[in-house]
Every structure is written in structure tokens, then in C-alpha cells.
Amino acid sequence: MIRYDNVSFEYSKGQESLKEINLTINDGDVVLVCGPSGCGKSTLVRCVNGLIPHFYEGKLTGNVMVNEIDVSKTTLRKISRYVGTVFQNPRSQFFNVDTTSELAFGCENFGLEPETIEQRINEVVNRHDLGSLMDRSIFKLSGGEKQKIACASIAVEPLEVIILDEPSANLDYKGICELQKMIKVWKEEHKTIIIAEHRISYLFPYINRALLMDSGRIIKELSVDDISSLSEDALHAKGLRAQQPQDPLEVSFEGKDVSSESDKYILTDMRYSYRGEKPIFDIPRMEIPSGEIVAIVGTNGAGKSTFLRCLCGMERRCKAKLKVGKEIWNNKMRRRNIYMVMQDVNHQLFTDSVLEEVMISQETPNKDEALKILETLDLSEYADNHPLALSGGQKQRVAVASAVASGRNIILFDEPTSGLDYHHMLQVSELLTKLQQKGKTVLIVTHDIELIKKACTRVVPFNSYVE
Numbered sequence: 379m380i381r382y383d384n385v386s387f388e389y390s391k392g393q394e395s396l397k398e399i400n401l402t403i404n405d406g407d408v409v410l411v412c413g414p415s416g417c418g419k420s421t422l423v424r425c426v427n428g429l430i431p432h433f434y435e436g437k438l439t440g441n442v443m444v445n446e447i448d449v450s451k452t453t454l455r456k457i458s459r460y461v462g463t464v465f466q467n468p469r470s471q472f473f474n475v476d477t478t479s480e481l482a483f484g485c486e487n488f489g490l491e492p493e494t495i496e497q498r499i500n501e502v503v504n505r506h507d508l509g510s511l512m513d514r515s516i517f518k519l520s521g522g523e524k525q526k527i528a529c530a531s532i533a534v535e536p537l538e539v540i541i542l543d544e545p546s547a548n549l550d551y552k553g554i555c556e557l558q559k560m561i562k563v564w565k566e567e568h569k570t571i572i573i574a575e576h577r578i579s580y581l582f583p584y585i586n587r588a589l590l591m592d593s594g595r596i597i598k599e600l601s602v603d604d605i606s607s608l609s610e611d612a613l614h615a616k617g618l619r620a621q622q623p624q625d626p627l628e629v630s631f632e633g634k635d636v637s638s639e640s641d642k643y644i645l646t647d648m649r650y651s652y653r654g655e656k657p658i659f660d661i662p663r664m665e666i667p668s669g670e671i672v673a674i675v676g677t678n679g680a681g682k683s684t685f686l687r688c689l690c691g692m693e694r695r696c697k698a699k700l701k702v703g704k705e706i707w708n709n710k711m712r713r714r715n716i717y718m719v720m721q722d723v724n725h726q727l728f729t730d731s732v733l734e735e736v737m738i739s740q741e742t743p744n745k746d747e748a749l750k751i752l753e754t755l756d757l758s759e760y761a762d763n764h765p766l767a768l769s770g771g772q773k774q775r776v777a778v779a780s781a782v783a784s785g786r787n788i789i790l791f792d793e794p795t796s797g798l799d800y801h802h803m804l805q806v807s808e809l810l811t812k813l814q815q816k817g818k819t820v821l822i823v824t825h826d827i828e829l830i831k832k833a834c835t836r837v838v839p840f841n842s843y844v845e
Contacts, residue, residue, distance in 0.1 A: 414617030415771035468528035522678030648698035676840035
């Protein structure tokens with residue numbers, strides 16, 4: 379059993395907080411925690427796995443009990459014997475450089491026999507069809523593949539409580555189906571599961587109830603029948619995603635006619651492979667329509683993120699050429715003229731304040747213009763905050779704001795709405811549309827069906843370029 383007794387928490391750096399939480403979660407319950415970005419979902423679950431108060435600094439009052447153990451008075455090592463977590467950014471929880479060792483790591487810390495560990499790994503790998511991800515370098519996995527390994531590493535361990543923080547954020551349609559199967563197995567094993575999530579419809583068959591949060595409080599508790607019966611508009615009004623999981627390849631658009639080379643960019647001779655491995659993709663020629671919002675879709679691990687890095691010139695071993703009008707852009711010219719928002723935005727947040735982060739992207743720093751961009755993304759109140767002190771969704775929006783401020787004519791986005799609620803997804807969608815109206819060309823790698831339907835003018839299936 380998990381029990382919150384009048385729990386309040388305030389971060390020392392002024393982030394989201396919890397206010398007077400009283401909650402009981404019984405053994406074997408599957409509980410959905412939902413609400414808009416910054417409402418306190420992640421903070422709530424951090425009180426269960428011990429990251430609050432043992433890692434995140436702040437003021438905690440009240441008690442959180444897990445199996446009659448007071449979390450605040452127990453070491454993280456002891457708590458980890460009962461509670462496992464899959465973080466929104468799985469990269470932050472890996473301890474090994476290869477996937478098989480990562481799956482074994484937790485069981486080794488439990489002191490299980492090697493034969494038992496091997497048996498548990500094989501059972502999870504076979505049950506969830508993860509054979510193609512075994513014995514792989516963690517560094518060569520896509521974001522979605524890393525998420526699958528993070529989930530599998532928890533499934534291998536003999537844990538009683540499992541916490542999932544935005545587990546579907548980077549998963550393709552097939553990956554979400556596999557995650558559903560994993561949650562179903564855990565439920566049958568009578569594990570207690572707490573899931574903080576924006577995309578909620580795929581969870582309806584498995585949850586016992588849903589907790590709706592706002593401003594650090596649980597404002598409503600809903601039965602599964604209550605929340606699943608809410609209309610799409612009602613869910614959107616609460617900041618929740620209503621779209622059922624769907625294969626992006628099923629979404630198609632006509633787009634505008636592109637009849638001449640002046641209306642498109644011509645990409646040629648793009649081929650990339652990791653050292654000593656076969657090519658990830660081979661693109662003899664690709665036509666990219668200018669002035670459109672193009673969704674690049676495909677399965678996890680198809681090479682979509684790598685394609686964006688090659689296109690903007692970040693991968694120096696990829697010598698592709700991009701024809702822009704009468705010019706041919708090599709790697710150096712593409713780095714100078716194309717802006718990319720990465721999937722893990724922590725890699726591109728450099729300054730000491732959100733405002734400075736936006737201004738360094740401007741060709742000529744303009745504070746007033748930067749503040750206007752922040753206002754369009756609900757970030758004005760965080761202008762003086764350190765970017766790395768923000769929530770995952772807020773960091774994502776800071777990166778998007780920097781892209782808008784750059785003024786580049788070609789802008790690439792890698793999963794720009796992962797971890798965002800419906801309201802902020804709409805804001806990003808509106809920004810993308812405004813960029814297009816200004817003549818910008820936008821390429822988006824995404825699994826987000828709602829974003830594709832709201833903003834994109836074309837869908838390009840990337841799997842056709844994979845060898």
C-alpha cells in the first residue's frame with residue numbers, strides 16, 4: 379500500500395509543488411495521474427520512489443509511506459528494492475553501455491543468481507519481442523528504443539511498485555501496443571502501477587482510476603468509466619490528449635503542388651552508417667517541398683533522428699548535398715542555415731536563463747522580440763529561471779522558442795511535442811503554422827497524431843529509405 383498523509387512539497391528553485399495531498403493507493407491498483415504540464419504529476423510520483431526528498435532539494439511536510447516504510451526516513455537503496463521507475467527521459471537512468479547488461483543490472487543489485495537473471499531476461503525479451511534490441515549499444519538506440527529498454531529493465535526486476543513517467547512520449551504506434559501488453563502483464567502479476575501521462579486513452583483498459591491534478595493539487599478523482607466516457611472536447615479542456623493510438627502512415631495529406639525545382643529542395647547522396655555497421659538509410663534523392671510542414675514518420679529505430687542530424691550537417695561523416703535554388707549546400711553551409719530542435723533538448727540548453735537562451739539564437743539580440751516569443755509559449759513567467767530547472771515539457775517549449783527566434787528558413791524538429799499536454803501541443807502547432815506562413819520550411823520527426831493532423835501539410839514515410 380502507498381499512502382500520502384497531508385503531503386506538501388516546495389522545490390528550492392521555485393518549480394512546481396505539491397499542496398496537501400492525501401491519497402491511498404492499494405496493492406495491485408493501476409492509477410493514472412494526469413493534468414496539464416507543470417501540474418505536479420512528476421513531483422507526486424517522485425515522493426514514492428524517494429527522489430523527493432533524497433535527490434530533489436526542497437521543503438517536504440507530511441509523510442509518504444510505501445509498504446509501511448516512511449520514504450523520507452529510508453535510503454534510496456532500500457526504496458529501490460520495492461519501487462522501480464521509468465523516467466520520461468530514459469537516458470537519465472541507464473548505467474551500462476549495452477542493452478543486455480542494462481537489463482541484468484537491477485537483478486544483479488538484488489543479488490539474484492546468474493542463471494535466474496538470464497532466465498528472467500529471456501522471459502521478458504521473448505514475451506515482448508525485444509530480441510532485435512539485445513546486445514546493442516545504448517548510444518546507438520533511438521529515443522523510442524531506449525524507452526523500450528527502460529521498461530524492460532523494470533520488467534526483469536522483482537519489484538512490487540512500478541512508476542511510469544510519460545512512458546509513451548517517444549514511442550511509435552507499435553511501441554505503444556507493446557507498452558500496453560507490458561502493463562497488462564504487470565497488472566496480472568498484481569503489481570502496483572502509477573502512470574503520469576498526457577496521452578491517456580491507451581491506458582483505459584488497465585487503470586482502476588484516474589487522478590486529475592492542477593497547481594499541485596488533486597482536484598478530482600475519476601473512475602475509469604468516468605474518464606473514458608468524457609468527450610474529446612472535455613478531455614482537451616483539461617489539457618489531456620484524446621487521440622487513440624494510430625499509425626501515422628494512415629494519415630495522409632495532399633499538400634500543395636510542387637511542379638518546379640524552385641518550389642523544392644533536392645537532397646542527394648545521403649547515406650549514413652555507424653562505424654563498422656551497415657547503412658542505417660540510403661537516400662539517392664529526396665525532394666523536400668519548400669514552404670510546407672512535413673512530418674517524417676516511421677518506426678522507432680528507422681533512423682529518423684539521425685536523418686535530421688545529417689540534414690543539418692551535424693554528422694560530419696555524412697557528405698550529402700542539398701540543392702537550394704542555384705546553390706549546393708555542403709555540411710558547413712547546412713549547419714549555418716538550418717536550425718534543429720533535438721529530441722533531448724538538454725543537449726542544447728546552454729545559458730543561465732530562459733530569456734538568454736532565446737536571445738542567443740537571434741542574429742541580432744532583441745529582448746522585446748524574445749519576450750514576445752516566450753509569451754506565445756506560456757514561458758514569460760520563467761524568463762529569469764535557469765532552463766535546466768524547468769520541467770521536461772517546459773524545456774521542450776524553450777527549445778521551440780529558440781528555433782523560432784533563429785530566423786532560419788529551414789527548421790527541423792525532433793519530437794517537439796513529446797511530454798506536452800494538449801494545450802501546449804496546440805501552441806507548438808500554431809507556431810509551426812506561423813513559421814510556414816512566413817515562408818519557412820519545417821520538417822518534423824514525430825509520432826504525435828494530433829500534431830500531424832493539426833499542423834502538417836505532408837507526411838513522408840521514412841521506412842522506405844531504410845535498407
